[in-house]
Amino acid sequence: FNIINITFYPKRLKINKRNALFGMGNPLLDISAVVDKDFLDKYGLKPNDQILAEEKHKALFDEIVKKSKVEYHAGGSTQNSVKIAQWMIQEPHKVATFFGCIGTDHFSEILKQKAAEAHVDAHYYEQSQEPTGTCAACITGDNRSLVANLAAANCYNKEKHLDVDSNWSLVEKARVYYIAGFFLTVSPESILKVAKHASDNNKIFGLNLSAPFISQFFKEPLMKVMPYVDIVFGNETEAATFAKEQGFETEDIAEIARRVQSLPKVNKNRQRIVVFTQGREDTVATVVKIFPVLDIDQNDIVDTNGAGDAFVGGFLSELVQEKPLEECIRAGHYAANVIIRRVGCTFPEKPDFH
Ligand SMILES: *[C@@H]1O[C@H](CO)[C@@H](O)[C@H](O)[C@H]1NC(C)=O
Numbered sequence: 253f254n255i256i257n258i259t260f261y262p263k264r265l266k267i268n269k270r271n272a273l274f275g276m277g278n279p280l281l282d283i284s285a286v287v288d289k290d291f292l293d294k295y296g297l298k299p300n301d302q303i304l305a306e307e308k309h310k311a312l313f314d315e316i317v318k319k320s321k322v323e324y325h326a327g328g329s330t331q332n333s334v335k336i337a338q339w340m341i342q343e344p345h346k347v348a349t350f351f352g353c354i355g356t357d358h359f360s361e362i363l364k365q366k367a368a369e370a371h372v373d374a375h376y377y378e379q380s381q382e383p384t385g386t387c388a389a390c391i392t393g394d395n396r397s398l399v400a401n402l403a404a405a406n407c408y409n410k411e412k413h414l415d416v417d418s419n420w421s422l423v424e425k426a427r428v429y430y431i432a433g434f435f436l437t438v439s440p441e442s443i444l445k446v447a448k449h450a451s452d453n454n455k456i457f458g459l460n461l462s463a464p465f466i467s468q469f470f471k472e473p474l475m476k477v478m479p480y481v482d483i484v485f486g487n488e489t490e491a492a493t494f495a496k497e498q499g500f501e502t503e504d505i506a507e508i509a510r511r512v513q514s515l516p517k518v519n520k521n522r523q524r525i526v527v528f529t530q531g532r533e534d535t536v537a538t539v540v541k542i543f544p545v546l547d548i549d550q551n552d553i554v555d556t557n558g559a560g561d562a563f564v565g566g567f568l569s570e571l572v573q574e575k576p577l578e579e580c581i582r583a584g585h586y587a588a589n590v591i592i593r594r595v596g597c598t599f600p601e602k603p604d605f606h
């Protein structure tokens with residue numbers, strides 16, 4: 253089996269058009285600001301960390317906005333990836349659609365504006381019970397302490413949003429679907445509906461393992477979706493945890509990829525592709541092929557936080573244009589390489605990818 257010869261589409265379609273790529277996940281407004289040590293101490297934060305907000309962090313988000321010069325970005329794992337895909341594609345705008353849940357507050361207004369600036373066609377489910385989800389990046393020198401508060405992102409509602417005809421028709425317009433595993437904690441029934449649609453219509457559905465806790469504690473919904481998944485993304489730690497949870501009894505990344513590939517699949521017209529990144533080590537895609545990452549001088553690395561999301565974004569940008577797997581991975585490496593040279597998941601005005 254030679255992955256290079258995979259044809260993603262039965263015949264050449266003009267695919268690079270509005271709403272061809274669909275993403276659904278936890279929308280967060282990224283708020284980044286330079287803070288001092290007193291600020292970290294006040295909220296009990298380590299200089300370099302990634303945590304979920306607890307009760308004691310509630311006031312942090314207002315305080316950081318009041319006290320510091322903050323920068324806002326549309327964030328959250330899936331939204332980052334589709335945003336980067338849209339950036340790679342550039343024209344036309346709104347190739348990427350995004351669904352997720354937000355509040356009706358000041359932060360939701362900023363988030364909508366930021367998504368629009370990124371030319372992503374975001375259609376949020378808006379509810380007023382919970383505030384818009386946020387992720388504060390508290391910067392001290394080269395260190396970043398990330399505090400995420402999912403809030404409204406947890407409230408996505410299939411009946412009230414996905415099932416609404418005008419929204420579902422946007423799902424139907426897409427050819428490629430991508431959802432990070434994190435969303436399994438919010439609305440597995442929504443993921444299943446989209447995944448089944450993709451499978452029934454021989455379209456491409458991609459899922460990211462996202463974090464070890466997904467394979468550990470959301471095993472049941474994860475394995476319910478798996479038969480509909482055409483592309484499984486993950487990094488080496490996520491792959492290892494998945495393998496352990498599934499009783500694969502191997503730590504070899506290529507062997508894990510092979511085992512994941514051969515898990516049951518409903519749409520037999522497409523063989524599953526598995527893409528495991530390993531940071532600076534080579535990327536493993538399905539069985540046969542190993543793809544070297546781009547060289548980067550360690551001194552040029554500013555912040556590796558957005559690298560995983562960026563890899564997926566670059567990959568999707570080529571996938572939606574019907575490019576072969578090799579090109580998708582090359583674009584993934586390119587996007588990750590750009591993002592780790594910058595603070596946060598941000599990018600220059602235009603990509604330089606040929
Ligand atoms: C960054 O964090 C490390 C420990 O994680 C610490 O040694 C270093 O002093 C911090 N730098 C700044 C500028 O806070």
Ligand SMILES: *[C@@H]1O[C@H](CO)[C@@H](O)[C@H](O)[C@H]1NC(C)=O
Pocket residue numbers: 375376377378412413416418419
């Ligand atoms: C999507 O659903 C929401 C209700 O949650 C509705 O307000 C909106 O008009 C629907 N359609 C689009 C295209 O956003």
Ligand SMILES: *[C@@H]1O[C@H](CO)[C@@H](O)[C@H](O)[C@H]1NC(C)=O
Pocket residue numbers: 462463464487488489490530531532560
């Ligand atoms: C892989 O993902 C995990 C979270 O799932 C993260 O903690 C780890 O740093 C990532 N590894 C690399 C090399 O990016």
Ligand SMILES: *[C@@H]1O[C@H](CO)[C@@H](O)[C@H](O)[C@H]1NC(C)=O
Pocket residue numbers: 329432460461462463485486487527528529559560561563564
């Ligand atoms: C998703 O997949 C990418 C690429 O395999 C990986 O680097 C990343 O850590 C995963 N998780 C998220 C949240 O993007």
